[in-house]
Amino acid sequence: MLFWFLVVVTAAVAIVYGYRRWQHRKRLVQSLHEAVRRGDLREVRDRVESDHSLLHGTDTYGDTALHHAYRDERFDMADLLLELGAEPSLTNNRRESPERIFAALRHGTARRLFDEAAASDHPQVGQFGVDEPDALGWTALHLAYYHGHEDAAERLIALGADADVRNTYGLKPHRMRELAKTESRLLELAALLRHDYTGSASWTDPETASRHCRWLRNQQHAMYSLALWRAVKQSVPRTRSLLGVAIRLGVAESLPVMASLLHDFGNKRIATDYLNCGATELERAAKGWALAHGYTVTYSNGVSGARWGSA
Secondary structure, three states: OHHHHHHHHHHHHHHHHHHHHHHHHHHHHHHHHHHHHHOOHHHHHHHHHHOHHHHHOOOOOOOOHHHHHHHOOOHHHHHHHHHOOOOOOOOOOOOOOHHHHHHHHHHHHHHHHHHHHHHOOOOOOOOOOOOOOOOOOOOHHHHHHHOOOHHHHHHHHHOOOOOOOOOOOOOOHHHHHHHHHHHHHHHHHHHHEEEOOOOOEEEOOHHHHHHHHHHHHOOOHHHHHHHHHHHHHHOHHHHHHHHHHHHHHOOHHHHHHHHHHHHHHOOHHHHHHHHHOOOHHHHHHHHHHHHHOOOOOOOOOOOOOOOOOOO
16 A cells, blocks of 8 residues: 555656646746847857757747748748757747748748839848848749839839849749830730520620730740740639630740640630631640540531630
8 A cells, every 4th residue: 555655646746746846947948039039149149058958948838949030031040940959940830940930931022022122212221132032032032023113113123133133933023024014915805705595705895806916926925835834823813714824826836835725724614615616736745634534635627716826
């Protein structure tokens, strides 16, 4: 009996001791995180050097000191923590790592700076500089031209924005005007194309459609292909109409893009449009799509549809 009493007492003491140690460590981690958020570099260094394990101690949400430093945009603090050995890839309860938070901040810089330049005569350049790009390599100046905000573009240039920097599409900022206009024309044409119950389509305003088609055919073909790709990516419900427009325009350089878009966003109707349009490369893409999705291609007389380059 005495033996079991001693076992229970020992276990209880161990539990209490363990709980107190856990509480003590929790307070130490909390104090470190508070020092990080205050920006107290000296205190943070002293605390970590006295107990290096605190560096990766987490709060209720799984955040480490480095998570807090990046989230509060205290980059000098983040540099210190990295110097002390902080691990930038550790994830919190939301599966966010410090390096991911940092990347999001960097990629959001261009949008924030553009928004400020559009709203204020005196935009403030932040930690990353006026030419910090987003995930697609767009700077604030790219965004200003793309959205047609010439005043914002002038303010950014006055701040030293580089007018020659290229995004991941290889476009300089001023070329974004052309990209935006080309996307807009494609979307306007797609809105003018109406499919009936048989699957056939026609223009609701042939005169306007003809004018837009002429304009698009006169654009640089690489720009047109990029605009088509982006328009579909950003307006998936209009995919069939946009690709129907592309069939009617018949720009040969867009064929690889159209084949890729069928693969990514295609359905049976789009594949049928491709099969019947008369473009060999699109027919081949449609057959590949049909095979991958378990369809058998059959041909019959009287099948109609848009022909390649018919607009």
